[in-house]
Amino acid sequence: MPTPTIRVAHLTKRFGAQVVVDDLSFEVAEGETLVLLGPSGCGKTTLLKTLNRLIEPDGGTIELNGRDVQQQKPEELRRGIGYVIQQVGLLPHYTVAQNVGVVPGLLGHPPAQTAARTTELLERLHLPAARFADMLPAQLSGGQQQRVGLARALAADPPVILLDEPFGALDPITRAAVRRNFRELDELRRKTVVLVTHDVQEAFELADRIMLLNNGQIQQLGPPRELLHHPANDFVRSFFQAEKLALEMRVLTLAELQPWLAAAHSAASPPAPSSALPLPLTASVQEALALLAEAGPAGLTLAESGQLLTTGSVLAALGQALG
């Protein structure tokens, strides 16, 4: 495992008699995306907020890059950690560009550098600076505000980003679009990300590992496919039961369907059109079906064999793989 960026040991937080975070110990590796998942009230937000000291724990330790967060001033600690919340929290009288530039300003970055970085981030989040930089938050849609919130969290290039239900307030279509923007941001791949959600699909889409919590305790911590295929207990099993098929489509790859895809391919199968695009075996079933829908008559082929893929053949192979 690469160097842990975040190391938590025996973390405990109580509100009155209620133990909300119950003796948790875990690490988050550099560059990893850890998703905190669990039912409402299980302690996700409380745990997240202890990491940047918005909430002080009652016991245990948190180290960030080897330094105990208690030894750092909260304001300084927070300047080095990007933070995105569902309510976005943009400053209403600041323009989009001013909002994005807040933390670099506090850190004393040169204004020209901040302006260039702001323009770059806004462009990458599909908010062309020429149109959006001088607008006020109230002039933006919810999805646009959420993108500005992401740009603001990334502006000073912090190595760690904490996100609390960042897509929660958006309608399903906007939510999917903003989430795609988020996933496609190259620089997030290098960052250590801790993200809170209660959306199982979102967790499976974004997580390297999922921490499933209940009553302040870790029920299981591992890669999505491990929680799905090897649940540690009945809580974990039943948590994913209702959405099992959709989750299987996210975790299973074409490589795992290959035996059934190959069996479906016979001498009588039509040849792939020359316009067909090759799809790697590492693609998930979900990605393959989405790309098939987009590809239309051009079609898709399995990169390895050149075999034509159809929605029907992928679904049939999935059905057989799942028995």
Ligand SMILES: Nc1ncnc2c1ncn2[C@@H]1O[C@H](COP(=O)(O)OP(=O)(O)OP(=O)(O)O)[C@@H](O)[C@H]1O
């Ligand atoms: N400041 C507080 N004072 C008292 N109790 C609190 C406080 N903050 C949170 N709690 C309680 O702690 C528990 C965990 O809350 P938390 O917000 O961490 O849960 P969550 O898993 O993020 O839930 P949700 O998905 O609904 O946001 C809840 O029972 C909540 O009522």
